[in-house]
Amino acid sequence: MTELLIFVAALLVPIAFGISIAIALIIASVALMLHLDMFSTQVIAENLVSGANNFSLMAIPFFILAGELMNAGGITRRIIDLGLALVGHKRGGMGYVSIIAAILFASLSGSAVADTVALGAVLIPLMIKAGYDRNRATGLIASGGIIAGVIPPSIPLILFGVTSGVSISKLFLAGIVPGMLMGLALILTWWIVSHRDEQTPLPKQNTSEVLRALRSSVWALLLPVIIVGGLRFGIFTPTEAGVVAAFYALLVSVVIYRELTFAQLFEVFKSSARLTSVIMLLVAASSISAWMMTMADIPMMVSDMLSGFADSPLLLLLLINAIVLIIGMTMDLAPVILILTPVLMPVITEAGIDPVYFGIIFIINLGIGLLTPPVGTVLAAATSVGQTTMGGVVRGMSPFLIAQLLLLFLLLLFPQIVLVPLHWMS
Amino acid sequence: MNSPQPQEKGASGKHRLNTVLGICMAICLTAMAVLVFGNVILRYLFNSGITWSEEMSRYFFVFMIFFGSASAAIMGKHISVDLLVRRLAPGNRRIVLVIANLLSIVVLAMLAIGSWELAEINRNSHGPVTGFPLWLLFAGCLGMAVCMAVVACRDLLRALTGASSEQGGNP
Amino acid sequence: APAATAATTIKIANFFPDAHPVNVALREVFKPAVEEQSKGELRVRIYANGALGGDERLYNSVRGGTLEIAIIGTIMEKEVDYVGIAQQPFLFTNYDHARNVLRGPIGDSLVADFKDKLGLEFLGWGVQGFRVIASSKPIKQFSDFQGLRLRFPGIENMVAIGQALGANVTPLPINEVFGALEQRVVDGVENPYPNLYTAKWYELTKYVLESNHVFSPNLYVANERFWNKLSAEQQAVVRNAVQASTAREWELLISEEAGVKETLQKEGVEITVPSEEFRGQLQQAVQDSYAKLYARTPGAEAIVKQIREAK
Numbered sequence: 001m002t003e004l005l006i007f008v009a010a011l012l013v014p015i016a017f018g019i020s021i022a023i024a025l026i027i028a029s030v031a032l033m034l035h036l037d038m039f040s041t042q043v044i045a046e047n048l049v050s051g052a053n054n055f056s057l058m059a060i061p062f063f064i065l066a067g068e069l070m071n072a073g074g075i076t077r078r079i080i081d082l083g084l085a086l087v088g089h090k091r092g093g094m095g096y097v098s099i100i101a102a103i104l105f106a107s108l109s110g111s112a113v114a115d116t117v118a119l120g121a122v123l124i125p126l127m128i129k130a131g132y133d134r135n136r137a138t139g140l141i142a143s144g145g146i147i148a149g150v151i152p153p154s155i156p157l158i159l160f161g162v163t164s165g166v167s168i169s170k171l172f173l174a175g176i177v178p179g180m181l182m183g184l185a186l187i188l189t190w191w192i193v194s195h196r197d198e199q200t201p202l203p204k205q206n207t208s209e210v211l212r213a214l215r216s217s218v219w220a221l222l223l224p225v226i227i228v229g230g231l232r233f234g235i236f237t238p239t240e241a242g243v244v245a246a247f248y249a250l251l252v253s254v255v256i257y258r259e260l261t262f263a264q265l266f267e268v269f270k271s272s273a274r275l276t277s278v279i280m281l282l283v284a285a286s287s288i289s290a291w292m293m294t295m296a297d298i299p300m301m302v303s304d305m306l307s308g309f310a311d312s313p314l315l316l317l318l319l320i321n322a323i324v325l326i327i328g329m330t331m332d333l334a335p336v337i338l339i340l341t342p343v344l345m346p347v348i349t350e351a352g353i354d355p356v357y358f359g360i361i362f363i364i365n366l367g368i369g370l371l372t373p374p375v376g377t378v379l380a381a382a383t384s385v386g387q388t389t390m391g392g393v394v395r396g397m398s399p400f401l402i403a404q405l406l407l408l409f410l411l412l413l414f415p416q417i418v419l420v421p422l423h424w425m426s
Numbered sequence: 427m428n429s430p431q432p433q434e435k436g437a438s439g440k441h442r443l444n445t446v447l448g449i450c451m452a453i454c455l456t457a458m459a460v461l462v463f464g465n466v467i468l469r470y471l472f473n474s475g476i477t478w479s480e481e482m483s484r485y486f487f488v489f490m491i492f493f494g495s496a497s498a499a500i501m502g503k504h505i506s507v508d509l510l511v512r513r514l515a516p517g518n519r520r521i522v523l524v525i526a527n528l529l530s531i532v533v534l535a536m537l538a539i540g541s542w543e544l545a546e547i548n549r550n551s552h553g554p555v556t557g558f559p560l561w562l563l564f565a566g567c568l569g570m571a572v573c574m575a576v577v578a579c580r581d582l583l584r585a586l587t588g589a590s591s592e593q594g595g596n597p
Numbered sequence: 598a599p600a601a602t603a604a605t606t607i608k609i610a611n612f613f614p615d616a617h618p619v620n621v622a623l624r625e626v627f628k629p630a631v632e633e634q635s636k637g638e639l640r641v642r643i644y645a646n647g648a649l650g651g652d653e654r655l656y657n658s659v660r661g662g663t664l665e666i667a668i669i670g671t672i673m674e675k676e677v678d679y680v681g682i683a684q685q686p687f688l689f690t691n692y693d694h695a696r697n698v699l700r701g702p703i704g705d706s707l708v709a710d711f712k713d714k715l716g717l718e719f720l721g722w723g724v725q726g727f728r729v730i731a732s733s734k735p736i737k738q739f740s741d742f743q744g745l746r747l748r749f750p751g752i753e754n755m756v757a758i759g760q761a762l763g764a765n766v767t768p769l770p771i772n773e774v775f776g777a778l779e780q781r782v783v784d785g786v787e788n789p790y791p792n793l794y795t796a797k798w799y800e801l802t803k804y805v806l807e808s809n810h811v812f813s814p815n816l817y818v819a820n821e822r823f824w825n826k827l828s829a830e831q832q833a834v835v836r837n838a839v840q841a842s843t844a845r846e847w848e849l850l851i852s853e854e855a856g857v858k859e860t861l862q863k864e865g866v867e868i869t870v871p872s873e874e875f876r877g878q879l880q881q882a883v884q885d886s887y888a889k890l891y892a893r894t895p896g897a898e899a900i901v902k903q904i905r906e907a908k
């Protein structure tokens with residue numbers, strides 16, 4: 001128990017001091033080493049390097065690269081245009097456009113932050129022009145953004161798969177339906193709240209305009225088919241799916257849409273690499289923490305604490321989710337996955353809970369954590385892209401946040417919602 | 427965030443280093459993408475594969491992370507929470523910034539020392555398929571740690587001299 | 598920290614599942630032997646199941662000293678002279694042959710340079726077993742290897758063996774094998790029977806070719822600095838405990854192999870024992886491995902001869 005407290009304190013105090021989370025993770029690991037009287041600089045370096053040296057994790061830069069190529073190469077814009085053509089003229093239409101674009105974009109991109117920024121930059125100004133409240137618009141985009149982590153491809157699911165040993169392909173397939181349901185929950189909520197807002201819908205587009213938008217975005221819409229089909233039929237591994245997506249996006253941007261110059265391409269590669277590095281430094285630093293926590297027997301401690309609930313999987317899941325929700329409020333997603341997964345998996349397996357199902361629930365829960373203060377990377381990204389205040393976004397977002405929480409609760413009560421469609425697909 | 431106007435001599439050196447890091451990052455990412463994609467193509471079109479592709483692409487990946495982390499440190503892009511620090515009174519904030527940067531420098535030095543030791547231990551080790559000298563991985567990690575520590579030293583000096591603590595990266 | 602820190606803790610790690618003979622022997626023989634015979638001066642903590650990482654990571658950790666003892670394969674074969682000989686194709690005729698050779702003076706000569714070249718104290722030879730090929734498509738004759746995507750470990754010699762058979766070799770990391778089989782990225786994997794069973798690969802590969810192409814040992818190695826800190830009596834305690842534990846490991850593995858095969862067959866796995874002719878073709882195909890070995894390490898030829906004569 002002491003070990004757990006030391007770790008948590010040595011992690012949270014440096015974070016509160018403004019130290020970057022990756023370095024705070026190393027500090028917390030060093031604190032555990034000192035406590036266990038096994039200080040070693042080699043443990044730090046060894047785990048940092050081998051934490052990064054992993055083929056499965058290479059799916060992350062590839063999917064990030066694919067996403068950035070789609071933004072720079074005009075694929076993202078065409079998806080938004082398609083949404084506008086389909087439902088832009090309806091009452092509250094811009095909201096539905098945002099949600100549909102978020103779902104479509106979620107099937108192309110693996111990162112919630114990237115999603116929020118890419119869609120927010122275009123859609124928030126459009127929504128404000130149409131008369132929507134800035135905070136509500138920003139809140140909607142942010143809560144749509146977290147769908148990207150659930151619908152494949154998904155960086156969080158890759159991280160969970162790598163740490164737990166659960167098949168990433170299975171996790172990807174299992175994420176499709178819950179991700180769609182998150183979108184549906186947003187649509188219902190938007191339908192309720194948008195009645196109260198004043199707005200001016202866009203003019204209705206005629207059939208030929210809608211068809212043109214569809215034709216122009218068909219290349220983008222093919223990509224999720226390629227990814228899911230390729231994984232389902234064993235054509236490539238998740239890592240290879242990432243690189244196929246990147247090459248596909250490159251091909252469409254350069255050859256078909258012709259919207260990418262060489263200079264832009266260089267920028268895209270650079271920023272994708274940097275974004276990946278920021279995530280991967282967290283991953284690598286977390287693997288030092290995970291190693292030290294194994295040394296300190298923390299997984300066993302937590303197992304023992306939770307073993308009383310092993311008879312009631314539902315109670316156990318509710319308890320774990322309450323804990324994850326609290327941790328997710330104050331921590332970034334990647335370290336939480338990497339540190340908690342090895343701690344929680346033994347309990348989950350012992351209680352007979354399906355690990356794929358648990359992975360999906362875990363990631364949805366952590367996705368919600370991305371929206372909540374004080375540490376919420378999607379919240380922060382949305383605040384900056386919507387040019388408003390964090391408090392404002394939280395207010396505008398609250399109905400959507402509640403909807404996502406209710407959906408999570410529903411999935412906890414009825415695991416079949418996740419498991420039955422997964423069974424059909426695999 | 428970086429301030430747009432180039433100040434001092436350090437700024438242009440920093441800029442140049444960042445450009446070099448950017449080129450290295452882009453090369454690593456391209457190389458790993460080509461290797462992995464090439465293997466998919468070879469598997470389906472020619473029913474063969476490059477045996478060293480998996481291992482070599484991992485090494486490119488690790489190096490990309492070193493270059494990228496150093497670059498992100500220079501640009502202040504590593505994920506941190508400045509909510510609390512920003513609310514402190516200037517005096518207290520300076521104290522916290524000094525402590526935070528000192529702590530960062532200490533653990534980065536530990537990382538650098540550990541990397542050095544492992545590079546030594548692995549000076550004759552090679553990747554099983556590629557024959558890649560493994561000490562290079564730890565040397566890369568050492569380089570990253572030094573780079574990040576230098577950034578933290580700069581921020582420490584700024585905090586000590588009271589130069590605007592608004593700018594510069596997170597420690 | 599607990600008060601009794603006067604005791605030295607030995608962390609011993611491997612990547613095998615809890616139920617593997619290695620870990621059964623560690624729990625039932627090694628740990629009690631060390632703790633009792635050292636009168637509580639030494640404590641043992643077992644990290645199974647890859648809790649501290651796979652082959653590569655354990656090897657790095659034990660060389661760096663963050664781990665006291667590691668149980669690993671011949672991952673270091675390129676850095677030393679002779680240990681790679683143990684994994685030459687069709688070298689050992691059966692388990693007794695392998696056990697007698699490795700646990701005798703010839704075995705000692707294979708690892709004689711570990712201390713100087715690696716900073717590792719070699720403690721003993723355990724066993725993973727003879728490797729067989731499990732695949733989703735049947736391999737009934739030599740030509741069936743053509744175009745078959747097989748996962749081999751990323752070790753030069755192993756990759757070369759796979760290629761010599763005519764297979765399309767894909768050297769994936771071991772923790773990606775299940776997913777790759779599931780997604781049919783690879784058609785098969787080669788490993789000893791116990792690993793096929795404990796890693797559940799047999800669920801996806803319904804054909805096994807009992808090729809016994811390579812024998813895989815387990816190497817028990819200790820960090821040298823840790824080792825030198827122990828008293829001579831403590832060193833003897835640990836060394837004897839490893840001897841006893843590995844002896845048990847061999848017994849368990851050999852006696853369980855028949856049971857594992859039976860279980861696999863009950864699960865619908867079809868096991869093919871190659872005919873004399875097929876076996877001859879397999880042996881013929883991988884002969885090059887010896888030529889390459891002798892070219893690289895001239896002293897190896899004499900050792901191979903000794904091993905062949907020892908049966």
Ligand code: NA
Nearest residue numbers: 106109148153
């Ligand atoms: Na996604």
Ligand code: NA
Nearest residue numbers: 329369372375
């Ligand atoms: Na949060």
